[in-house]
Amino acid sequence: MSKGWVEGIPYFVKFAGLLLASSASLYLGYLVADLVPRETVARSLANLQDIGKKPVLRAPVPKRQKCDHWSPCPPGSYAYRILSGVGREKPPKICFEDxxxxxREKGNAGRGINIAIVNYKTGKVTSTKHFDMWEGDHSREMMTFIKKAPEGSLLLMTTYYDGSVRLKNDTKKLVKELGSKEIWNMKFRSSWAFIAAKGFKLPDNIQKEKINHSDKKTNRYDGWPAEIQIEGCIPRNLI
Known part of the structure; x- marks a missing residue:
């Protein structure tokens, strides 16, 4: 027997052992696969894949409130929101009870002072109109419109483009009698929003009026005042 053949025996034994171990492992793998249900294997693989994933926390979608309020109005009350126009291209919005x-969507917003009249008892709009205070003489027409509003009405008003140039003093006086504190302070292109009651009194703790004036030095609308809004909840048992 040659010396080289004898020395090669350990390597042959090692190779044979490795081959035997591989065959045994493969057999055991098939055996386990047959014994363990496929659903269990799939579930285990899925769990392994999920280990490296970070949980994703999603905030619940906030529930939309009437007229886009942040919080709901109490039961037995009306929701309102008045948003003034700004510049030439962004008309105002008046919302009542959603x-x-x-x-713009309604197609009835116009340059000047926009007014919506709502029946307080029913919560339904009875009429809407805008009065151009840039061209034409519409101040007296606006005064007539307000005077014809029935007792027990809510009047929601706001500006678009300009509401002051052709607004006459007698009309300002009438709006002041409805409770406005800012109508006499309105200037060229001021943004103004106001809600009033005719024939009854609104609660003192609700937002009724707001005004913002043009500022060419600091305003981001190139001299036009930024839009303003007032919103709140009106109890239904005032009259």
Missing amino acids: ELLIS
């Missing part, structure tokens, strides 16, 4: 009364 119904747009005046807006």
